[in-house]
Amino acid sequence: MKKILSVFLAMTMLFSLAACGTTEDQENSSAEPSDSGSAVSGQEASNSESANSESSEMETAAPESELTEAGAEEQGSNILVAYFSWADNAILADDVDAVASPSVVPxxxxxxxxxxxxxxxxxxLFSIRVTEPYSSDWxxxxxxxxxxxxxxxxxxxxxxxxxxEQYDTILLGYPNWWYGVPMALLTFLEQNDLSGKQVYLFCSHGTGGLANSVELITEAAPNAExxxxxxxxxxxxxxxxxEDIQAWVRELGLGAVEEPAENAAAQQISVQFEGGTVIYELNGSTAAASLYEQLPLTVEVEDYSTNEKIFYPPEELDTGDTPLAQAGAGTLAYYAPWGNVVMFYGDYNENPSLFELGQMISGGDLVSGMTGTITIDVIEEYLSCLRF
Ligand SMILES: Cc1cc2nc3c(=O)[nH]c(=O)nc-3n(C[C@H](O)[C@H](O)[C@H](O)COP(=O)(O)O)c2cc1C
Known part of the structure; x- marks a missing residue:
């Protein structure tokens, strides 16, 4: 019987072959097995009376902290990535055949x-897990x-x-199981009300594409977008x-990673004092970002040696991903051991503790005469005309 099932499924899977992509760049409907045999009977059943005795026994437990890996401590994200995967839902036998049942091995x-x-x-991140795991035998x-x-x-x-309620966007991942979805996905959708939430689906499959999965999900979450x-x-x-799935996420406008680099490279700050205003462009480093986050600042500027004006930001800067200073007069730098920012108006020697934050783009002659109270602030509108 097992072999017949496997062969039957394998045969129907072969009706179509689809690689990675989105519904916008490939026709998935053609990947649906046309003879969805037992799947159709399953779907017919899904239209009949639902919720068997199992559903009444379900627990509504808080997710374990290990499952909400990102953002759980911050309590801040409005994006939930929920998924079902066999590997998270199987008892992994010692002698599991990794060839016959490949994806059960994490x-x-x-x-x-x-x-x-x-x-x-x-x-x-939230893993949908059943109380009674599946066998790891295919x-x-x-x-x-x-x-x-x-x-x-x-x-x-x-x-x-x-x-x-904290989430307004849900990315829901699942494998194609029997031309549809693992039934636990429907349990999830019926117990976690996604009404009004924006839902994006991602699916992995044999060769059957999305098959009936979208219909089943839509039926279980009729008020989700x-x-x-x-x-x-x-x-x-x-x-x-x-690369492909992360590009898809960015295409959806949900990428949270790149923007800082581009913006940071364009971040400019002003240093104002009685004698005028000096403008620096930051270099996008972690230390520059730490300074930027502390602005605006009003502090006293101090003389140091014959080539530096310095001030102390209230918080230490994070030098984790910051280059060493080596560009001569006009450099804005951070001397980590003392926690002070340096505005160089003369040449200096490189130092393994001296990190570069950016370069002056305007007001070069003013720094040497800087004295008293200074105000350092962000420049909201990027001043491209001031770039050398
Ligand atoms: C119980 C079961 C049923 C499956 N049914 C189908 C199917 O009908 N069509 C298909 O293309 N793939 C089917 N597959 C293959 C999975 O969709 C595919 O291997 C997927 O990548 C598994 O993802 P996972 O490793 O996260 O569980 C099935 C796999 C299992 C375990």
Whole structure:
């Protein structure tokens, strides 16, 4: 029986072949098996009476902290990355056949995709897990999943999402199971109300594409805003899909990573005193960002040696990703041992503790005469005309 199931599924999977992509760049409908045999009966069942006795036994537990890896402590993200993956839902037998049941060995395909989505969005990660894990044997897992589909079962979950109201965007990942979704995904959708939330789907599959998955999800979450820009990925391409799925996330406007670098490179600050205003352009380093975050500042400027004016920001700067200063007069620098910012108006020697924050772009003659109270502030509008 097991072999028949496997062969049947493998045969129907071969009807179509789809690599990674989005619904915008490939036709997934053509990837749906036309003879969705038992899947159709499963879907018919899903239209009939739902919620079997399992659903009433489900717990509404707070997610364990390990599952909300990102943002859990910050309590800040409005993005949730929820996913189901076999690897998170199997008892991994010692003698598991990694060839016959490849994705059960962590990382699972969707598990990997979800991790990259989390990394790109900086959202919170939530793994959908059943209380009774599946076998790590491919045939046994197939058989149980097929039975659950036929029964329109709702496998009980270990936990639901805490603070669901905090999220307005949900990225939901799942594997294609029997031309649809693991039934636990429907449990998740019925127990975690996504009404009014923007939902983006990503899916990994054999060769069956999205099949009926979107219909099933839409039926279980009728009031969610489910985008038809869906990322889907052939199972053998999942491991090499980081770039593709992160590009998709950025295309959705949910990328949280790159902007600082570009903006930081364009960040300018003014140093005002009685005698005029000097303007610096920051270099995008971590130390420059730390200074920028502390602005505006009003402090006393001090003389040091014959080539420096210095001041002390209230907080230490993070020199983690900051180059050493080496550009001569006009450099804005940070001397880490003393925690002071330096405005050079003459040449200086390089020093392993002297980090560069940026370069002066206007007011060169003024620095040597700087005295008394100075105000350092951000320049909101980038002054391109002042660049050398
Ligand atoms: C129980 C089960 C049923 C599956 N059914 C299908 C299917 O109908 N069509 C398909 O293309 N792939 C099917 N697959 C393959 C998975 O969708 C694919 O391997 C996916 O990449 C697994 O992701 P995961 O490792 O995160 O679980 C099935 C896999 C399992 C375990």
């Amino acid at each position: 990382p699972g395909n969707v598990q990997q995709l979800a991790g990259w989505v989390q990394e790109e969005t900086d959202g919170d 045939d046994e897992c197939l058989e149980r999943a097929n039975q659950e589909r036929s029964d329109n079962a709702r496998p009980a979950l270990v936990e639901n999402v805490e603070n669901l 489910i985008s038809d820009n869906i990322f889907d990925c052939y199972e053998e391409e999942a491991a090499s899909s980081q």
